[in-house]
Amino acid sequence: LGCVSNTASYLRLWALSLAHSQLSEVFWNFAFVLGVGADSGSGFAIFFGFATWLSATIFVLLMMESLGAFLHSLRLHWVEFQNKFYYGDGRAFEPFDLAEVTAGIN
Secondary structure: OHHHHHHHHHHHHHHHHHHHHHHHHHHHHHHHHHHHHHOOOOOHHHHHHHHHHHHHHHHHHHHHHHHHHHHHHHHHHHHHHHHHHOOOOOOOOOOOOHHHHHHHHO
């Protein structure tokens, strides 16, 4: 079961990378390539198309990729690490109580 879970996890990452490559190609084709085709010689459409592609790439793809990497590492720590090595046989959690600490000072 653990092997199937790990394989599905990495297949999910592979599918996400394929989706990102397709999204990048769509951004490139609709932002920059259409701008090159629409340019009348002034270069403004090329500049605007490149700026649109660059901002879409940075804000959408890089932010999505960063969030995906963060969530995947968090999942690996909590799901896979915890079920292999963590036994939970320590002492019970006691939250910090400031009133109890200051009562011992007076």
